Amino acid sequence: MTDPSNRTNTFYDAVADDYHLWYRDWETAIEREGLQLRRWLRERGVKRVVDASCGPGTQSIALAQLGYEVTAADPSAGMLERARRYAEQYGVADKITFVQASFHELSRLLDSEGYDALLTKGSAFPHLITDEEIEAALISFHKVLRPGGTVVVGMQDFEPFIEDRPRFIPGRVHDGELNEPQVITFDIWDWDDGPPLTVTINSFIVSGAKTDYQIVKRPVICRALTATEVQVALLEAGFEGIESIRDRLELVMLARKPE
Numbered sequence: 001m002t003d004p005s006n007r008t009n010t011f012y013d014a015v016a017d018d019y020h021l022w023y024r025d026w027e028t029a030i031e032r033e034g035l036q037l038r039r040w041l042r043e044r045g046v047k048r049v050v051d052a053s054c055g056p057g058t059q060s061i062a063l064a065q066l067g068y069e070v071t072a073a074d075p076s077a078g079m080l081e082r083a084r085r086y087a088e089q090y091g092v093a094d095k096i097t098f099v100q101a102s103f104h105e106l107s108r109l110l111d112s113e114g115y116d117a118l119l120t121k122g123s124a125f126p127h128l129i130t131d132e133e134i135e136a137a138l139i140s141f142h143k144v145l146r147p148g149g150t151v152v153v154g155m156q157d158f159e160p161f162i163e164d165r166p167r168f169i170p171g172r173v174h175d176g177e178l179n180e181p182q183v184i185t186f187d188i189w190d191w192d193d194g195p196p197l198t199v200t201i202n203s204f205i206v207s208g209a210k211t212d213y214q215i216v217k218r219p220v221i222c223r224a225l226t227a228t229e230v231q232v233a234l235l236e237a238g239f240e241g242i243e244s245i246r247d248r249l250e251l252v253m254l255a256r257k258p259e
Contacts, residue, residue: 008127011220012055013078018205019056021185024172026058030090034062036247037119037152040254041068044150046116052103052141053124057083057096064092071110075102103128103137110144118145121154121250126222129198131233138237145257151239157251158199158224165191169201176209183207197224227251 020026037059041049047069051060054072056079063070064087072087074080080098087093101109103120118141128134141151171185183205190200198221205216230253231242239255246252 008220009076011218012074012076014218015203016056016076016078016082019079019082021174021183021205022171022203030058030062030065033059033121034066037063038066040152040252041117041150044117045148046150048115048117050106050110050115050118050144051120052106052118053120053122054083054098055079055122055124057086059119059121060096061087061090061092064095065090070095071097071099071115073099073101073106073110075100075105104133104140107140107143112143113146113149115144115149116146117150117152119152119154121152121252123156123201123220123222125153125155125230126158126225127220129196129221129223131196134230134233135237138233138239142238142257147257148259149257151234151255151257152252153230153234153255154247154250154252155225155230156222157227157246157249158222159226159251161189162197162224162226165189171204181207181209191224198222199224227253 023029049063049068049070051070051072054060054074057072060070060072060083072083077100080100084093084098087096099109128137145151167189169187169189171187174183176182186204188202190202192198200219200221202217202219206213208214227244234242234253234255240258241256243254244251
């Protein structure tokens with residue numbers, strides 16, 4: 001996700017081909033995301049969905065497999081290309097419309113009040129650094145949803161980390177098979193009191209075998225948002241009926257555009 005003060009396209013274009021490495025098993029992650037999203041959306045009359053930060057397609061592919069009409073948006077050309085390739089691999093490319101757009105551009109590029117649900121999951125929403133950027137994004141979400149439509153905001157739950165400010169966040173170890181290298185991922189978090197409180201997440205990929213390893217480091221900035229901050233922003237943008245769910249390390253908030 002990119003925005004006026006925190007340009008992230010360079011980061012996501014660079015990590016597009018490696019994004020799956022932050023998952024233990026990406027195929028299992030797609031299945032799990034589908035089950036969760038269906039559980040949250042099935043009673044809300046949802047048919048048309050915008051995945052507003054589709055990344056490599058984790059949620060978009062899951063939703064398309066379940067029969068939803070999906071529009072997958074992302075400002076990163078690299079991520080969109082990866083999502084298209086995965087959609088073809090999973091046989092759902094014809095069920096997904098891909099659009100290169102940031103949060104703020106959605107209301108200009110998509111049908112006004114034409115969608116039953118809009119979701120953003122992963123790290124995208126915390127890339128909005130200022131209150132003004134958060135407000136503008138949520139107003140854009142509000143405009144593309146039909147009356148009674150649902151917004152789903154999922155993000156890293158920063159609240160448990162704010163007091164202790166951890167630096168090292170472990171990732172995954174992928175042991176290479178045959179002649180493939182071992183790949184290790186982890187993050188180093190650099191905190192900045194701001195205001196607002198932000199974290200530069202330095203993502204490391206270490207790959208190699210025996211004693212020969214290479215290291216790649218890529219930084220990206222997130223605002224250390226809390227549930228309360230997002231809930232207030234949702235209310236101010238005109239949403240109601242907010243529900244908060246903690247799903248492993250992710251904080252998920254569902255809200256409704258009034259009828």
